Amino acid sequence: MESNAENVRSQMRKGVLEYCILCILDKREAYASNIIEELKAANLIVVEGTLYPLLIRQKNQGLLSYRWEESTQGPPRKYYCITEKGRSQLAEMDAAWQEMVRSIEKLKKPQIVVL
């Protein structure tokens, strides 16, 4: 894939990542690697340096909570799960996303000219 197409996609991810995290954690709790895997499966590449600060921000906002869990292979994992506040934020983001999709559709339609 070209570098330009990469940039275009990277640029579009901005502002949607928070939403994606809440979507994923709304289904099940997960630790960072789980989240990265699921994002990758949906063609949304994200690196650690992006995800960790984002999770911390959302936790500090009260949207997420976490618990430590021992791992059989490696250091303990931080499993995040969505809070009530997180769910209500997710509901707002759902609405905002749908509105955004409609907005783009509107922009794509030929302009209506009154003669």
Place this chain on the structure above:
Amino acid sequence: MESNAENVRSQMRKGVLEYCILCILDKREAYASNIIEELKAANLIVVEGTLYPLLIRQKNQGLLSYRWEESTQGPPRKYYCITEKGRSQLAEMDAAWQEMVRSIEKLKKPQIVVL
């Protein structure tokens, strides 16, 4: 509307604005106020301080060109129109946007668990 909902929408606009501008200028040439009006009609609020630098950036990237036109009421206007390079960028952004919409749909679906 709540401030939080505003923030959510503002955040989501990021990374999509460039795409929106190209969508609008793909239909017809326009100057800044035209563009702001059309974005507003699509529920995408953007202010001058955001739009002008963005138009300049896209012009410098060769995605847009402009011409001056006298106005009957006020100073001359800078009418922007999309270039060939801009159209090819728009095509890439269309693809990226569709992919993003599909990605979000994918994340919303319940996870498939193999037992």
Place this chain on the structure above:
DNA sequence: TTTAATACCTTGCAATACAAAGTACAAAAA
């Protein structure tokens, strides 16, 4: 001459995605 309306531009700030490097822990290899 002053004021109002319109249009374009700039500055400073805050948020954030990312590359890159660092820290910590556990198990396997030497």
Place this chain on the structure above:
DNA sequence: TTTTTGTACTTTGTATTGCAAGGTATTAAA
């Protein structure tokens, strides 16, 4: 025991960019 490997979490520095706020310029009306 010591070193290496793999996994996981964290931090730092940079570039981008949306936005509030303020500035400049032109025209026409008061």
